[in-house]
Amino acid sequence: MKFFRYSLKKLGGSLVTLILAASLAFFISHLAGDPTVQMLGMSATPEQIAELKAELGFDRPLVVQYGSFMNELAHGDLGRSLYAGESNFALIQSRIWASIQLTMVAMVLGVVLGIPLGVYAAAREGRLADRVISSLAILGQSIPVFWLGLMLVLLFSITLNWLPAGLSGDWKNLVLPAVTLATIPLARVSRLTRAAMSNTLEDQFITAARARGLGNRRVLFIHALKNASLPVVTLIGMQMGILLSGAITVETVFAWPGLGSLATQAVRNQDLTLVQALVVYGAFLFVIINLFVELLYGILDPRIRDARQQ
Amino acid sequence: MGNSLSRVLDVESLCVTHFVRRTSARRVPLHAVAGVDMHIQSGEIVGLVGESGSGKSSLSLAVAALGKVTSGKIQVSGHDLTRMSGKSLRRARADVQMVFQDPHASLDPRQTIGSGLNEIRKLHTDRVSKLTNEELLLRVGLSPGILDRVPSQISGGQAQRVSITRAMMLQPALLIADEPTSGLDASVQAQIIDLFRSLRVDNGLSILFVSHNLAVVRQLCDRAYVMKEGVVVESGDTKIIFESPKHSYTKLLIDAVPGKNLKLAESGL
Amino acid sequence: MKNYLLALRKTSLWNRILLFSGFGLISMAVFAPVLPLADPNGQDLESSLYPPAFLAGGSIKHVLGTDLLGRDVFSRLIFGTRLTVVIAVSAVVLGAFFGSILGVIAGFKGGKIDALISRITEAQLALPFILLAISFIVARGQSLGTLIFVLALVGWAQYVRIIRAETLAIREKGFVLGLRVSGCSDFRIIFQHIVPNIFGTILSLATLEVGTMILAESALSFLGIGVPPPGVSWGSDLASGKDFITMAWWLVTFPGISIVLTVLFVNTAGDSLRSHFDSRKRIF
Numbered sequence: 001m002k003f004f005r006y007s008l009k010k011l012g013g014s015l016v017t018l019i020l021a022a023s024l025a026f027f028i029s030h031l032a033g034d035p036t037v038q039m040l041g042m043s044a045t046p047e048q049i050a051e052l053k054a055e056l057g058f059d060r061p062l063v064v065q066y067g068s069f070m071n072e073l074a075h076g077d078l079g080r081s082l083y084a085g086e087s088n089f090a091l092i093q094s095r096i097w098a099s100i101q102l103t104m105v106a107m108v109l110g111v112v113l114g115i116p117l118g119v120y121a122a123a124r125e126g127r128l129a130d131r132v133i134s135s136l137a138i139l140g141q142s143i144p145v146f147w148l149g150l151m152l153v154l155l156f157s158i159t160l161n162w163l164p165a166g167l168s169g170d171w172k173n174l175v176l177p178a179v180t181l182a183t184i185p186l187a188r189v190s191r192l193t194r195a196a197m198s199n200t201l202e203d204q205f206i207t208a209a210r211a212r213g214l215g216n217r218r219v220l221f222i223h224a225l226k227n228a229s230l231p232v233v234t235l236i237g238m239q240m241g242i243l244l245s246g247a248i249t250v251e252t253v254f255a256w257p258g259l260g261s262l263a264t265q266a267v268r269n270q271d272l273t274l275v276q277a278l279v280v281y282g283a284f285l286f287v288i289i290n291l292f293v294e295l296l297y298g299i300l301d302p303r304i305r306d307a308r309q310q
Numbered sequence: 311m312g313n314s315l316s317r318v319l320d321v322e323s324l325c326v327t328h329f330v331r332r333t334s335a336r337r338v339p340l341h342a343v344a345g346v347d348m349h350i351q352s353g354e355i356v357g358l359v360g361e362s363g364s365g366k367s368s369l370s371l372a373v374a375a376l377g378k379v380t381s382g383k384i385q386v387s388g389h390d391l392t393r394m395s396g397k398s399l400r401r402a403r404a405d406v407q408m409v410f411q412d413p414h415a416s417l418d419p420r421q422t423i424g425s426g427l428n429e430i431r432k433l434h435t436d437r438v439s440k441l442t443n444e445e446l447l448l449r450v451g452l453s454p455g456i457l458d459r460v461p462s463q464i465s466g467g468q469a470q471r472v473s474i475t476r477a478m479m480l481q482p483a484l485l486i487a488d489e490p491t492s493g494l495d496a497s498v499q500a501q502i503i504d505l506f507r508s509l510r511v512d513n514g515l516s517i518l519f520v521s522h523n524l525a526v527v528r529q530l531c532d533r534a535y536v537m538k539e540g541v542v543v544e545s546g547d548t549k550i551i552f553e554s555p556k557h558s559y560t561k562l563l564i565d566a567v568p569g570k571n572l573k574l575a576e577s578g579l
Numbered sequence: 580m581k582n583y584l585l586a587l588r589k590t591s592l593w594n595r596i597l598l599f600s601g602f603g604l605i606s607m608a609v610f611a612p613v614l615p616l617a618d619p620n621g622q623d624l625e626s627s628l629y630p631p632a633f634l635a636g637g638s639i640k641h642v643l644g645t646d647l648l649g650r651d652v653f654s655r656l657i658f659g660t661r662l663t664v665v666i667a668v669s670a671v672v673l674g675a676f677f678g679s680i681l682g683v684i685a686g687f688k689g690g691k692i693d694a695l696i697s698r699i700t701e702a703q704l705a706l707p708f709i710l711l712a713i714s715f716i717v718a719r720g721q722s723l724g725t726l727i728f729v730l731a732l733v734g735w736a737q738y739v740r741i742i743r744a745e746t747l748a749i750r751e752k753g754f755v756l757g758l759r760v761s762g763c764s765d766f767r768i769i770f771q772h773i774v775p776n777i778f779g780t781i782l783s784l785a786t787l788e789v790g791t792m793i794l795a796e797s798a799l800s801f802l803g804i805g806v807p808p809p810g811v812s813w814g815s816d817l818a819s820g821k822d823f824i825t826m827a828w829w830l831v832t833f834p835g836i837s838i839v840l841t842v843l844f845v846n847t848a849g850d851s852l853r854s855h856f857d858s859r860k861r862i863f
Contacts, residue, residue, distance in 0.1 A: 016698065017698070017701055017702050017705055018705075020698060020699060020701075020702035021702040021703075021705045021706050023702075024699075024702055024703060024706060025706060025711070025714065028711065028714060028715050028718075028732070029714040029715065029717070029718045030718070138846070139839075139843070142790065142794075142839055142842040142843045142846060143835075143838075143839050143842075144794050144797050144798060144801075144814075144835065144838050144839075145798075146798065146801055146817070147797075147817060147831070147834075147835035147838065147839075150817065150821060150824065150831045150835065151831075151832070151835065153824065154824060154828055154831065154832070158824065158825055158828075241704070241705065241706075241707045241708070242707075242708075244707040244709075244710075245707045245708045245709040245710070245798075248709050248710075248802070249709070249798050249801055249802065252801070252802065253821065263709075263710065263713060263802075264802060264803075266713070266717070267713055267716075267717055267802060267803060267804055268803070270717055271717075272714070272717055272718055275710070275713050275714045275717050275718075276714055278710050278713075278714075279706060279707075279710040279711060279713075279714050282706065282707040282710045283705050283706050283707075286705045286706075286707065287705055290705070371756075374760055376756055376759060376760055400762040400763075400764060401762070403760060403761070403762045404762065407760060407761075408756075408757075408760045410753060410756065410757060412753060415752045415753035415754060415757075416753055416754050416756070416757035417754055417757065418754050418758070418772050418776070419754075419776065420772075420775050420776055421772070429761075429763075429771075430761050430762070433761065433762045433763065434762060473757070476757075476761060477760075480761075480762075
């Protein structure tokens with residue numbers, strides 16, 4: 001019962017966050033005035049500007065625009081692309097799968113590699129392996145993702161000719177972009193796992209288990225991992241936002257037909273409504289994922305879980 | 311009892327209610343102070359005794375206009391601070407000053423003692439004592455050398471005296487001391503108690519002394535109030551309360567004090 | 580200052596190398612206009628796509644080669660430092676200022692104001708940074724000011740959370756009560772007493788953020804919405820160089836290395852600043 005109430009509370013919170021985020025997205029893009037002047041260029045006459053304004057609804061008072069924006073949003077309508085005239089939602093939907101594919105693979109790679117690396121580094125704390133892994137993780141967070149992608153392309157596609165440099169096709173095309181993007185969660189997850197493991201290893205609980213005579217390795221993995229899993233789960237949720245941002249640049253490097261290239265197109269075409277729709281959609285994804293993570297947390301967190309069993 | 315004109319503090323039917331989160335869903339009202347009457351005459355030292363959770367802290371904070379007041383009347387030297395705000399409130403604060411339990415937590419760790427005193431001067435130019443910082447410190451038994459130090463560089467006893475200085479330089483009518491000796495060594499405690507006594511004598515100061523240490527209260531205070539769960543269960547002359555307590559709770563508190571301590575208290579620490 | 584230099588002696592060799600070379604580069608960047616460097620925007624179509632001097636076809640005049648328009652890569656690297664650092668620092672200062680104030684107010688006042696600020700901060704953090712930046716810049720048009728503002732907009736939320744927690748901790752400490760009883764106004768308490776006590780935290784957070792800002796700026800410039808021309812930015816150099824990756828690898832390699840080195844340097848400097856402040860904080 002406690003879990004149910006917890007979930008309800010989290011759901012309500014997510015909804016509020018979503019509404020606030022969408023509103024923020026609206027106000028930020030409209031804060032800067034309307035884009036009609038931008039769209040028509042320097043040589044536009046006042047009449048042309050006024051006409052375009054009216055056509056696109058930018059001449060209405062801001063509050064009214066906000067109202068219709070939220071209204072449309074509630075109906076799942078993300079507006080129409082200023083450039084192509086198509087429904088923004090449809091445009092996004094056509095590209096979303098490619099991005100999800102890329103992001104998911106990158107996240108999985110990052111976590112699957114990051115956790116063992118973090119554990120290993122914690123086990124060899126202070127020694128060479130730990131310092132190498134930690135330094136690499138720090139380095140990983142100082143490198144622009146898209147540049148890493150370019151370097152990988154240089155090395156593996158051009159020089160060695162092992163892997164294709166993007167576009168989509170079979171799994172081979174996914175390798176480079178996914179690996180590139182995976183460095184973001186990899187660096188974070190390995191650092192966090194290492195820190196979390198390092199903390200719990202010092203726990204008296206572990207000392208007690210050791211005293212009971214369990215083998216060294218078993219102690220490490222079973223007990224410490226369980227305790228360390230909680231913060232990692234939370235991190236995964238938070239990482240999604242950063243990963244989405246990273247994905248945009250990575251997709252540009254590899255000409256991956258996902259949301260990233262859609263965003264770049266929107267930028268080039270000054271397609272304000274599409275950009276706004278992307279922001280809202282991105283927020284929506286982020287909130288959903290976070291909600292999922294929080295619910296997962298509720299299941300894993302012993303305090304809430306035990307109350308459930310009563 | 312004295313007429314209300316010479317009353318430094320007059321509290322009538324004071325209620326302080328906090329809202330606490332017992333569960334993640336509901337907020338439950340907690341009646342920290344549930345209808346308390348209290349008064350202090352000019353020049354009196356009055357004790358406020360009770361265990362943690364009795365409401366004595368909420369009461370003292372309310373009187374000092376630092377804490378929430380849900381209903382009731384509080385008058386200090388004829389002013390009701392709870393009805394004031396803004397600049398007039400800040401000015402009127404000089405009437406009732408407070409010294410807190412943790413001497414180091416009451417001082418800005420980044421500010422030297424001297425600049426702290428100067429800041430108070432700036433805030434109350436009309437009312438503040440004409441003595442210099444050095445003289446103020448000497449009065450409480452501190453060396454003026456500490457004026458250039460920061461709180462981390464002085465001891466707990468010194469920090470408490472600094473807090474008392476900061477309070478006294480505004481020449482208040484009422485000084486509230488909330489467990490002022492709990493964080494200090496026994497010997498230092500005695501010095502602080504003596505300081506309070508001399509302040510009363512030299513300045514005609516009234517003191518509300520909040521403590522759970524019955525021995526000290528008995529030694530220092532003329533009258534005392536005993537609080538339990540938000541209400542006053544007994545009040546009166548300290549001597550009478552200690553020798554023939556009427557309420558069962560008071561008896562309980564007194565019995566809990568080891569006899570040795572009482573004897574020491576009587577002999578005057 | 581003397582304490583800081585003494586503390587410096589204790590840092591590892593690797594850190595010291597990084598810091599000193601960083602300072603060297605920074606001074607080069609600062610004095611760039613008076614150094615004998617080629618004009619970073621000077622086009623020379625005759626010398627288009629020269630490789631670095633140590634390869635065949637390169638010339639000593641262009642140590643690291645040239646781009647399509649014959650502009651000197653090395654010179655662009657140095658000049659790029661100037662703009663990047665200025666942008667990153669400005670964005671951090673702006674973001675830290677507003678974020679910290681909001682954090683202090685949220686922590687100090689508590690109640691409804693705190694709830695409101697926290698909610699908005701959470702909502703802001705839900706929006707993926709690049710998309711937010713894109714929407715603002717597309718609407719506003721590309722300019723240096725817009726770029727700095729957007730970067731600050733993206734960054735301020737980080738400060739609110741941490742500063743709010745610090746302020747709450749200070750409130751718990753009790754000297755706020757002591758100040759209030761002495762007659763300090765809320766305004767005075769916040770600006771004269773709380774802010775000096777959390778300044779160290781703000782500073783450490785800010786130094787961390789500079790690195791993040793540099794990466795963010797290069798990402799935006801890479802997408803074409805960052806530094807407007809004729810400004811020199813490593814990110815936009817990477818974007819234009821990307822098209823020639825098969826024939827001119829130096830165009831994408833060196834600007835990227837500059838970014839990495841600068842971020843590493845900034846983070847290291849920030850780390851040592853932070854440990855310096857932390858040891859002083861222990862007295863707290």
